[in-house]
Amino acid sequence: MDFKLTEEQEALKKEYIEFFEVEMKDAPPEFRINPSEALYSSDECWEFHRSMQKKLAAKGWLTMAWPEEYGGRGAPLIDQLLFSEVHATYRAPGIDGFGIKMFAPTLMQFANEEQKKRILPPIARGEVSYCQGWSEPDAGSDLAALKTRAEYRGGHYVVNGQKIWTTGAHRADHMFLLARTDPDQKRSGGLSVFNIENMKAPGIEVRPIKYMNGSHFYNEVYFTDLIVPEEDRIGEENAGWKSTRATMNFERSGIGGFISVRERLKELIEYTRTTKRDGGFLIENPLIRQKLAKLHIDVELGRALAYKVAWEQEKGNLAVSATLASQSKVFGSELTQRMANFSTEFMGLHGQLEASPWAPLNGIMIDAYQRCMGGNIAAGTSEIQRNIIAWAGLGLPRFN
Numbered sequence: 001m002d003f004k005l006t007e008e009q010e011a012l013k014k015e016y017i018e019f020f021e022v023e024m025k026d027a028p029p030e031f032r033i034n035p036s037e038a039l040y041s042s043d044e045c046w047e048f049h050r051s052m053q054k055k056l057a058a059k060g061w062l063t064m065a066w067p068e069e070y071g072g073r074g075a076p077l078i079d080q081l082l083f084s085e086v087h088a089t090y091r092a093p094g095i096d097g098f099g100i101k102m103f104a105p106t107l108m109q110f111a112n113e114e115q116k117k118r119i120l121p122p123i124a125r126g127e128v129s130y131c132q133g134w135s136e137p138d139a140g141s142d143l144a145a146l147k148t149r150a151e152y153r154g155g156h157y158v159v160n161g162q163k164i165w166t167t168g169a170h171r172a173d174h175m176f177l178l179a180r181t182d183p184d185q186k187r188s189g190g191l192s193v194f195n196i197e198n199m200k201a202p203g204i205e206v207r208p209i210k211y212m213n214g215s216h217f218y219n220e221v222y223f224t225d226l227i228v229p230e231e232d233r234i235g236e237e238n239a240g241w242k243s244t245r246a247t248m249n250f251e252r253s254g255i256g257g258f259i260s261v262r263e264r265l266k267e268l269i270e271y272t273r274t275t276k277r278d279g280g281f282l283i284e285n286p287l288i289r290q291k292l293a294k295l296h297i298d299v300e301l302g303r304a305l306a307y308k309v310a311w312e313q314e315k316g317n318l319a320v321s322a323t324l325a326s327q328s329k330v331f332g333s334e335l336t337q338r339m340a341n342f343s344t345e346f347m348g349l350h351g352q353l354e355a356s357p358w359a360p361l362n363g364i365m366i367d368a369y370q371r372c373m374g375g376n377i378a379a380g381t382s383e384i385q386r387n388i389i390a391w392a393g394l395g396l397p398r399f400n
């Protein structure tokens with residue numbers, strides 16, 4: 001693999017940096033702590049995210065790797081990754097991960113031409129946001145056990161059931177939904193994917209689930225006789241599992257998590273340089289130095305892994321990139337957890353303070369500590385990723 005950027009890529013990177021340097025000056029402070037969750041947290045944050053979304057679309061950066069016919073520039077995936085790296089460095093919002101990174105690439109592979117022309121352009125223009133309607137109270141890791149029913153009634157479907165942990169459903173305009181269209185077929189056999197046009201439609205009720213720190217990020221979503229037109233079913237009826245597996249791999253790729261840890265690590269190093277304990281600076285403590293070095297090595301490994309996923313996807317090696325996406329996901333979420341554990345540990349009791357003048361680094365590490373377990377669970381738990389790596393990557397026997 002060639003790691004060197006071309007002159008054009010260096011110039012692009014500079015342009016991204018200059019843009020975010022200016023635009024993030026006015027960002028609400030919540031984005032400094034956790035951009036992917038901050039965007040849902042208040043009306044002000046949501047407005048800032050939406051306006052950034054439009055600015056990125058106007059620059060052509062939201063969808064640069066998409067084919068031109070759907071509003072992209074056909075740029076190499078590596079250019080897109082470079083953008084994502086700078087975007088994550090500045091903790092910027094403006095990317096609707098569910099629409100841009102997950103549903104849109106799925107549509108490009110599985111939707112018909114009419115659907116592509118209708119659904120993709122508003123995503124490319126940064127005008128809409130999506131949520132992901134997959135998990136249910138009894139169907140998380142075992143997603144194919146889901147029960148939400150979409151019953152065909154000639155020209156439309158009637159949807160009844162419940163989803164849970166639906167990130168951002170209280171803000172999103174649309175949802176991509178996985179529902180059971182044939183209860184007689186076993187598990188993954190009878191599932192179909194739908195584009196839900198309006199999250200405010202009669203028949204949809206969104207109820208908040210609050211985090212332990214009180215913030216509102218995910219929800220329960222209830223469907224009662226929701227009408228969904230037949231033309232909003234994506235792909236063949238009962239063939240939704242195949243496209244859903246593709247969506248899962250798009251969800252698990254990405255470099256943002258590694259860059260976020262890298263930026264946190266810089267702050268931690270600065271903290272250890274400037275904080276004294278037992279007569280010396282923390283950075284002089286050999287155990288702390290060793291751990292910081294180990295985290296740094298892991299961040300660089302993770303970045304290389306994320307570039308490798310993009311490189312393989314670019315070459316069309318989808319089987320290889322699926323296993324790599326699982327590797328990247330499990331390594332990235334567990335690295336975030338290692339960093340949060342280590343930092344709150346060596347900060348001592350001060351490390352447990354949240355909003356206080358005595359909270360080290362404005363409480364960002366205790367915030368990371370409280371949230372990091374979610375990263376190991378979302379998008380498929382670490383155990384599930386390891387199962388995939390074992391059977392799909394290493395060819396070990398599959399037991400379920």
Ligand SMILES: Cc1cc2nc3c(=O)[nH]c(=O)nc-3n(C[C@H](O)[C@H](O)[C@H](O)COP(=O)(O)OP(=O)(O)OC[C@H]3O[C@@H](n4cnc5c(N)ncnc54)[C@H](O)[C@@H]3O)c2cc1C
Nearest residue numbers: 132133134135140141165166167374377378379380381383
């Ligand atoms: C922050 C966050 C955001 C989320 N956002 C969304 C969203 O927007 N939309 C959505 O649809 N869902 C979302 N989810 C839900 C997420 O996809 C599920 O929580 C996840 O798939 C796990 O399912 P579960 O919670 O039902 O746990 P379970 O599947 O019940 O798992 C419980 C435990 O058993 C283990 N386990 C289960 N099966 C196996 C197995 N075969 N082998 C080994 N171990 C196993 C798991 O690893 C886990 O430790 C989100 C979750 C989180 C934490």
